[in-house]
Amino acid sequence: MTEARSRSGEQVSIRQYGDGPLLVRHADVIVTDDGREHEVTRPVVALCTCQRSQRMPWCDSTHKSVRRD
Numbered sequence: 001m002t003e004a005r006s007r008s009g010e011q012v013s014i015r016q017y018g019d020g021p022l023l024v025r026h027a028d029v030i031v032t033d034d035g036r037e038h039e040v041t042r043p044v045v046a047l048c049t050c051q052r053s054q055r056m057p058w059c060d061s062t063h064k065s066v067r068r069d
């Protein structure tokens with residue numbers, strides 16, 4: 001299971017964005033199922049939920065074309 005963590009203690013929030021990604025706010029690191037840590041450098045990041053992104057774990061908007069087909 002992917003985890004979003006904050007090192008500063010700030011509350012991390014996660015919200016589903018329509019049929020697309022999960023929007024994660026205030027996380028400092030994303031830990032994916034394989035145990036890899038992905039540093040977060042922006043206040044809000046989008047995590048892929050369709051598993052088709054070329055930039056996993058980040059959403060690259062591929063879901064838009066996949067769901068249209």
Ligand code: FES
Pocket residue numbers: 020021047048049050051052053058059060061062063064
């Ligand atoms: S949710 Fe956007 S590419 Fe997967």
